[in-house]
Amino acid sequence: MGHERRKPVTLLEVAAKAGVSRMTVSKVLREVGSISDDTRQRVRQAAQELGYLPNSLAGSLSSRKSQMVAVIIPSISDIVFSEVLSGVNSVLRPTGFQTFIGESGFEPETETELIRAMLSFRPAGILMNGGMARSADAEGLLARRNCPAIQLWDCDRRALDFSAGPSHEEAGRLVANHFIERGLRRIAYVGAELDKDLCARRRYLALNASLAAAGIDLLSVTCEDRPRQAVTGRFLTEQLVREHPEIDAIHFLNDAMALGGLSYLHEAGFPVPERISVVGFNGTSLANAVRTRLSTIDVPRTAIGEKAAQALLQMIEDEDVPEFWQAPLVLVQGNTTAAA
Template sequence: MAEHISENAPPLPASRSRETVTLADVARAAGVSTMTVSKVLRGTGAISPETQKRIFAAAGSLGYVPNRLAGALSARKSMLGAVLIPSIADAIYSEILSSLHSLLDDASLSLFIAESRMDPQVEERQIHDLLALRPAFLIRSGGIASTAQAQKLIRRMGVAHVQIWDGDDTGGPVSAGPSHIEAGKIAASHFHDLGLRKVAYIGAETGKDLCAGRRMESFAGCMRAKGAETALITDEHLPRQAESGEILTRRLLETYPGIEGIFYLNDAMAIGGLRTLLAAGYRVPDDVKVMGFNGTSREQTIRTRLTTISTDGWKLGQDVANAVLELMAGRSPDQPITCPLTFHRGNTT
């Protein structure tokens, strides 16, 4: 049956001008049925080009935004993906998210992002809420001691699942990330080559962050095996930020005088540690050598170039996005997806 198109479609009632525009409003403006509008916006059905043009024009003029979630639930096919990371404020995750979006957006996939704050209970609740959206996939940061209930939720949903950032845990879903054990070995090897005999690791929340914990244990184990005295200064209640680096460095200097080198959990804490060392009159690197991790300080450097270890967050995001697309297509991507680590020697060692 031919669809009638009104040449003078009635305008949206004034009382509705500030409310959400519905499918029925677009149909009224285009002079067609709501079923026809639905088919055109979903790209289905044999609708004439003229009718399609009228519907798209009406939708654009009214500012109609389709309910993609409702449509996905009806069609049993979601174009929404869930991403669960420790913190959006973390520079390395910002880069990964930007990379993910650049590739998945080309596949018309949208991202819903949540934060776990490295808390297993928060992660469990977030996983429950995210899976309630019936996402097409779940991208989740590794390195958290997930609860048994969280793991059960993921298994029962049967959703495409990729774990990022933890390249050492390969016993679960598709995994992509650097080896934090290897990062600890790289730092220890550098300090050993410099002839350091009294060193320290400074970190925070290493009980929550299993990746950071592996780096710490790997570094300390390697240094002790080489005969170096190694102190561990950590605090589970401090955030992994520059201010915490300042606090814990002061604690280190008060407790372990004569430290020759410090490996920090990340670049931010290393920068805080540098402030404390310089304020206390220490010369870096002559008196104390300083090293960070994740490379986030490198782009903001002017004179002090922090020695650090980095991984390519943009490439990691692309690898994860490709793995998601493979899983959604019913194929098994090669795994684990290993992200190489790069050592950058600055002027702090």
């Protein structure tokens, strides 16, 4: 099964087989223009028999149109993103647009190359996560793009043509109030890679500011060189309670880290929520799988993707679109924080 097969079939070959011109084949396959039923049949059959696959390079070059929508995300392993993407796809798919994904790995250099690569195919639109430090080259590429561009996951700092996402500042404030209402005052924050994920950093800063306004000092335990996953949550929590056994509430960067932290707290004999309250972020289904129902902030991820895709379609149609859509946030009370 070699791959050095014959040259792919072109319109010309289909045309020859069907006994018509290339243009006629093109019209039949795109269902434009007026073609008799008889010809239509012959062309379809010829294309089918030859296994004709249109060449999008030629097609898009010529028509200056594309069915490709580029999506660039920091990490495909971040569970968070998959639902945003499925929201995007659920709206885009029925319209015939195809989503092509690029993964930047949180590296600005890689992200820049991805933007360059994707834009060089002149996509119909581009969606990218907000909250990343972007290189100057990337900004330049985006500034000169000739398609609509949408920022996902961030609504505090608007960018590109449309932003769909939560206010991370609001999220930070929600958690702060949640703790304050419950009379918790020795509060810690556990996170990782805050230098890369600026959205998470903004949540942290808002939490910090809200607590400060209430006269509370926030203790933070973070590291930049470990993944934002359960293992890291567990590791940092261990470090935290060893040095500060007095704390009575922890907010984690995300649910995965919170679960890691919880596992350590149980093991080390810190009852949750009696002794320490825990709040995560995201509302991933993960959160309800363990015996504890994690208190967390639920983010409507699918809706974010849907709104983004809808806005994209409208912009492609040259319709007017608002500047942003702010995703509603809900702090879901589980059993890792005591009732107020």
